[in-house]
Amino acid sequence: MKFASYFEIPRISSNAYKVWQRNKDVFMKDIKLNFLPPFLEPILYLIALGFGLGRFVESIDGVPYAQFIAPALISISVMYASFFECSYGSYVRMYYQKTFDAIIATPLTIEEVIAGEMLWGATRSMINATVMIPVIALFGLIDLRYSLLIIPFAFLGGLLFAAIGMCFTAVTPNIMSINYPVLLFITPMFLFSGTFFPLSALPQVIQYFAVAFLPLTHVVNVIRSLGYGILELSLLFDLVWIIIVCAILFVLSINMMKKRLVV
Amino acid sequence: MPVIVAENLRKTFKDLVAVDNISFSIEEGEMFGFLGPNGAGKTTTMRMIQCISPVTSGSLEIFGMDVSDHQREIKSFMGVVPQENNLDMDFTVYENLMVYSRYFDIPKEEAEERVEELLDFVQLTDKKDTMTESLSGGMKRRLILARALVNRPRLLILDEPTVGLDPQARHLIWDRLRLLQKNGVTVVLTSHYLDEVEKLCDRLVVMDNGDILVEGSPSSVIEKYVGSGIVEAENDPQLLECLKEREASYEVIGDLVHIYTDDPKQITDYLTMECSITKFSARPATLEDVFLRLTGRRLRE
Numbered sequence: 001m002k003f004a005s006y007f008e009i010p011r012i013s014s015n016a017y018k019v020w021q022r023n024k025d026v027f028m029k030d031i032k033l034n035f036l037p038p039f040l041e042p043i044l045y046l047i048a049l050g051f052g053l054g055r056f057v058e059s060i061d062g063v064p065y066a067q068f069i070a071p072a073l074i075s076i077s078v079m080y081a082s083f084f085e086c087s088y089g090s091y092v093r094m095y096y097q098k099t100f101d102a103i104i105a106t107p108l109t110i111e112e113v114i115a116g117e118m119l120w121g122a123t124r125s126m127i128n129a130t131v132m133i134p135v136i137a138l139f140g141l142i143d144l145r146y147s148l149l150i151i152p153f154a155f156l157g158g159l160l161f162a163a164i165g166m167c168f169t170a171v172t173p174n175i176m177s178i179n180y181p182v183l184l185f186i187t188p189m190f191l192f193s194g195t196f197f198p199l200s201a202l203p204q205v206i207q208y209f210a211v212a213f214l215p216l217t218h219v220v221n222v223i224r225s226l227g228y229g230i231l232e233l234s235l236l237f238d239l240v241w242i243i244i245v246c247a248i249l250f251v252l253s254i255n256m257m258k259k260r261l262v263v
Numbered sequence: 264m265p266v267i268v269a270e271n272l273r274k275t276f277k278d279l280v281a282v283d284n285i286s287f288s289i290e291e292g293e294m295f296g297f298l299g300p301n302g303a304g305k306t307t308t309m310r311m312i313q314c315i316s317p318v319t320s321g322s323l324e325i326f327g328m329d330v331s332d333h334q335r336e337i338k339s340f341m342g343v344v345p346q347e348n349n350l351d352m353d354f355t356v357y358e359n360l361m362v363y364s365r366y367f368d369i370p371k372e373e374a375e376e377r378v379e380e381l382l383d384f385v386q387l388t389d390k391k392d393t394m395t396e397s398l399s400g401g402m403k404r405r406l407i408l409a410r411a412l413v414n415r416p417r418l419l420i421l422d423e424p425t426v427g428l429d430p431q432a433r434h435l436i437w438d439r440l441r442l443l444q445k446n447g448v449t450v451v452l453t454s455h456y457l458d459e460v461e462k463l464c465d466r467l468v469v470m471d472n473g474d475i476l477v478e479g480s481p482s483s484v485i486e487k488y489v490g491s492g493i494v495e496a497e498n499d500p501q502l503l504e505c506l507k508e509r510e511a512s513y514e515v516i517g518d519l520v521h522i523y524t525d526d527p528k529q530i531t532d533y534l535t536m537e538c539s540i541t542k543f544s545a546r547p548a549t550l551e552d553v554f555l556r557l558t559g560r561r562l563r564e
């Protein structure tokens with residue numbers, strides 16, 4: 001009975017959009033600063049890893065190294081943007097700024113606040129992808145036909161990492177403890193999700209583990225295929241995996257936050 | 264018509280009983296105060312009224328609607344000044360009110376008008392474009408009051424509205440609350456400042472340990488529990504002897520003795536004539552005397 005309460009479908013109205021708007025308004029205040037990382041980071045990574053390290057790697061699966069990592073850079077940015085927004089960012093708004101308390105004194109519910117936070121986190125992922133695609137395209141490392149599909153997909157992938165971040169926010173005893181999931185989950189994903197080298201280079205067991213439990217693996221698969229301009233049926237598996245896990249964690253994180261905040 | 268009706272309202276946290284079967288009713292247009300030491304259950308009661316903390320048992324109706332299933336409607340008629348400042352520090356004064364009005368679905372043009380009015384009402388028009396972090400404590404409180412009014416509430420809940428403010432800022436807030444009451448707004452507040460409650464409230468309750476100890480108008484409560492006057496005298500055995508003889512109502516507080524009476528003149532005459540005590544002073548009784556008498560002088564954490 002108690003377990004089932006974590007998977008109750010939350011009642012969310014369009015009010016969640018007002019929370020999204022609030023965060024968007026704050027983001028717009030510092031828009032220049034907020035646009036800098038997704039603009040600069042791919043350039044730095046591509047120069048250092050793609051063209052520097054890439055000279056020694058030459059090619060992976062017949063693709064130049066810079067082109068291999070370019071889609072991974074977008075995927076990593078999608079992960080970081082929403083995970084950090086809904087972990088550190090949401091925690092600060094919840095605990096230090098008491099923003100959630102102020103909002104739930106109005107007709108909005110806590111479910112709507114949390115949903116709005118995650119929708120905003122996903123939007124940040126989408127914004128990052130949108131800024132990075134033209135930068136990477138300038139290097140000629142992305143197929144422009146399908147790359148626009150990366151933008152809506154970045155929202156979906158972003159929502160997944162937003163929900164993951166929110167689950168940790170719901171249980172973290174203090175802000176420092178968010179370092180644990182970053183160190184034990186996010187950083188391994190950054191390295192072992194087929195980002196900078198193909199998964200096939202790892203022992204079979206780890207490959208299975210990555211496919212089963214590391215969401216970034218699936219996000220990288222999809223964005224890499226779109227970046228290469230190759231649509232394969234196997235992408236459906238990644239897409240379904242992401243949608244199912246995202247839906248479960250979205251509902252779970254809202255209920256976990258409710259348990260934390262409604263006393 | 265009552266705006267808030269609580270019957271056997273109870274709230275427990277794990278093994279702590281925060282609010283223990285209290286009943287009260289607050290009339291429309293009333294200014295109603297909740298008094299009590301820290302941990303008495305005032306804030307918990309306020310949070311249940313605000314529909315943000317679920318009721319454990321009993322019933323709580325606001326505008327005739329149950330708090331457990333009409334939260335959205337109730338909250339749309341209500342303004343809240345929380346104990347802790349929770350202004351949005353990512354925004355300026357003006358933006359705070361505009362963003363907040365969006366949560367109530369107030370159309371933008373209407374909101375702009377109201378916000379200008381409210382800034383004027385709490386005298387913050389000059390600070391319109393200031394980030395809230397750089398406001399003084401009094402300004403923050405005034406802004407929170409303005410924010411609580413963006414939806415033109417019929418019920419205003421204030422949890423220690425003037426905590427930490429200088430006398431000027433307190434008076435401004437009191438003045439504004441009276442004005443709101445005159446316009447028909449029901450005001451419910453908690454406070455540690457007993458003079459504040461005495462001056463403002465039509466009725467009050469004193470809470471302790473989750474229970475309501477007394478209820479009534481400030482003057483009737485004072486009358487009933489301490490009498491209208493207090494004579495303070497230095498503690499000495501002779502005095503106590505004297506008072507016992509007369510069966511006077513008194514309390515020893517360290518070096519002082521408080522004698523509760525409806526007729527201070529009679530007591531002071533008695534003390535000078537019969538007991539030859541001359542060091543004393545008489546003053547009208549206040550809510551503070553009632554408060555301390557009912558809830559004791561032990562420090563609360």
